Amino acid sequence: MRLTKDLAEWFDHRLQLGQPIKEAMQHPVPRRTASWAYVFGSASLTVMILQFVTGICLAFVYVPSAGQAWTSLQVLNHQQAFGWFIRALHGWGSNFMVALVLIHMVQVFLFGAYKYPRELTWIVGVFLLLMTLGMAFTGQVLRFDQDAYWGLGIGASVMGRVPLIGTPLVHAMLGGPIIAGETLSRFFAIHVFIVPGMLIAFVGVHVLMVLKLGVNEWPMPGRIVKRSTYLKEYHDLTHKDGVPFVPDAFRKDFVFSGIIILVLVFCAAFFGPFGPTGQPDPTIVQTVPRPDYFFLWGFAGLALLPPNLETILLLVGPVIGIGFLIALPLISGTGEKSWRRRPLAVLTALVIIISLAALTQLGTYAPWSPVMDAWSSAPVPPKLLAGRSALERQGAVVFQAKQCRNCHALGGEGGQRGPALDTVATRLTGDQLIRQVLQGRGNMPAYGKNLSPAETTALVAFLKSLHPPNQAPAQDASLVSVASPQTSAGAGKP
Ligand code: HEC
Missing domain, CATH: 1.10.760.10 (Cytochrome c-like domain)
Structure with missing residues (x-):
């Protein structure tokens, strides 16, 4: 007992981490913020950590080569003890993470939590969403099966439409003019080194800002955010009527993350891993090529668009969408936070959610991937x-x-x-x-x-x-x- 204490002291004397960690844990948060509405960010973080762990386990067996990737997945599914379960956890974890990040964003949007002084937290969050989607897409490619092949084909044809630099872009993405071994090596590097590295850095900054700026207070209709007074108001609120982050707010985060992991384990055990579907071959149409669910809306949108609009929407759509998300806190960084007084914001969120849901539903059947x-x-x-x-x-x-x-x-x-x-x-x-x-x-x-x-x-x-x-x-x-x-x-x- 004494030895552990001495050891801990020895390290803390040199690292100087004890005090900041203690402060971070006990920093006061507004009482009503210790709420079930605020648990999605921490749950995303939990699932991300799980993804790192299961991903590393998979990397021990997976072979990133066009000739062997598919076979190594079969080995994982059928020979390696618990290989199928780790694959299932990783695949379901990816779906869960995308869903959690999206819900977290909707919540932050509706609660006005992106407003002053948390604009940058939101913008970093937008990049975290893009990276999460990037991980999901590149991960699907690593499966290197029919779905991966078609997904890549579509990705490449989107890239190919970029004016002037379209062809070089496709070459850079595929590592050559066609989908082949180099393509897989490239996506492997992106999926296991580049994006995870950036994710860790960005998540670090994101969480640091949440700790430094404090968790958003519960939005009250009529409590207006002004740049000149907000910080003082927030300080008063947390110090007069605040509760320590640990254990009051943390308890709900902990319980919710636990539930999410349980559901994840259940899905993995019950539904099993994703694919691999057939070996990649463009002429085998007996498989229904279909992206994972969070790209289905895009898939359906493309299939339903008149062809002459496709290029414009493919190239301009994402730029406008991402631009809007990044600009949002800069345009409406102050003012009313409560969704009760922001009808336009609620309407926008509803329209986006309903269109995406409808397109996703359409994407599960004709016309893009006909019901075979x-x-x-x-x-x-x-x-x-x-x-x-x-x-x-x-x-x-x-x-x-x-x-x-x-x-x-x-x-x-x-x-x-x-x-x-x-x-x-x-x-x-x-x-x-x-x-x-x-x-x-x-x-x-x-x-x-x-x-x-x-x-x-x-x-x-x-x-x-x-x-x-x-x-x-x-x-x-x-x-x-x-x-x-x-x-x-x-x-x-x-
Ligand atoms: C995966 C979907 C798909 C399958 C399966 C498919 N086709 Fe096609 N086919 C297309 C598309 C898309 C076009 C339009 C090509 C273009 O973009 O110019 C087309 C065009 C054609 C055309 C030219 C039609 C015209 O009016 O220009 C013929 C003929 C044709 N397909 C025959 C076949 C035959 C025969 C088979 C079965 C062996 C077949 N297709 C299977 C998607 C498919």
Whole structure:
């Protein structure tokens, strides 16, 4: 007992940490601030620490190489003792952390806690949100499965739209022109070194500011924040009617963090780890590529936008959104704090929450990632088979087996991601159809590796039969002397 005390004294004499820690623990906070509404920040911190611990455990086994990443996840899932559980904890922890950080931000926004003198605390918090999302995205890539592949593809296509420097940006992100081994190394470095390092630094500053400036008081309607008087008012409030942070406020933080960890452990044990889904391959469309839930809204938004608006919104949207968040405390750094007297703020928060929730809900099904069972087994409409040759009917079977209808409608039924194909033969010639199917284009994956020559021949024969009876199929304009209107329209397509 004496020895421990002596040791502690020896260290404290040199570190000089005892006093500041004691002060931080006992600093007075407003009585009503020791409330259940104020527990989300500390819970985010708790989950972050858990993420560091589980992440380090995973890094012992994970191999950041394109050839082995997927296999090493299988080893974790099936061979390593408790590997699946650590993966599940880390995956669910990521979801929990994003959710907690978002709730924390909404609470801080509604309680006016970003106002003077806590503007910088909020701004650092905005960066913490971005880093949390960055961790979530890069983590999903490390899974290097189907979802990761498609997620990266979309990320790259967003980057590629940046004017002038788009291509170099994509190269920097992927470590080359395509998604390959270098891509994985890059994301590994970002996920385990760069962003966590920044996270630790920013969280440190964030928490330090919370301690130095004091926890926000409970917002009272009519208690206006003025730069000239606020600090004195806050000081009086905490010293006349304050309670020590430990144990009064800390108790609720502690209990809530404990509950969150319990729920997290339950989710991990009950629902298990995320993926990995199939090996990454763009032509295997049987998996439903889908991002983790917190990116679903963006996914759905993109799928629903008219294509000519996509680039603008993709590039300008985030800049405006982040700019607004950063500027918020600088624009409205004083004034009313209570949400009861800030109808516009409440309305803004509601509109944003409801739109994100609605888009997230939409993102879980069509049109971006069609519900695969709905159409994949649906037969080609009989109308399109009547009077067709054996080869063309064979092609219809290939069309059905390869689940082209997940993205393409026939007879008004099917996915909306690609164009309806009922009259595709009037738009594309046989050669163009072959190229489209084998090489893919735009958002359509290439089927070259997944179709035998016989299947391709049959499939294209079927596609070539898809034109109204009274309208001729498209032909190559260079091979016919007199071009009909449809011919030139079809041949004009690249
Ligand atoms: C993952 C969704 C997806 C799947 C699966 C898919 N396609 Fe596509 N397809 C598209 C998209 C998107 C386009 C539009 C391409 C573009 O951006 O230019 C397209 C275009 C086409 C076109 C050209 C249509 C036109 O009017 O220009 C043809 C033909 C076609 N696909 C055939 C097929 C066939 C055959 C299959 C099955 C082997 C198939 N597609 C599977 C998404 C898909």
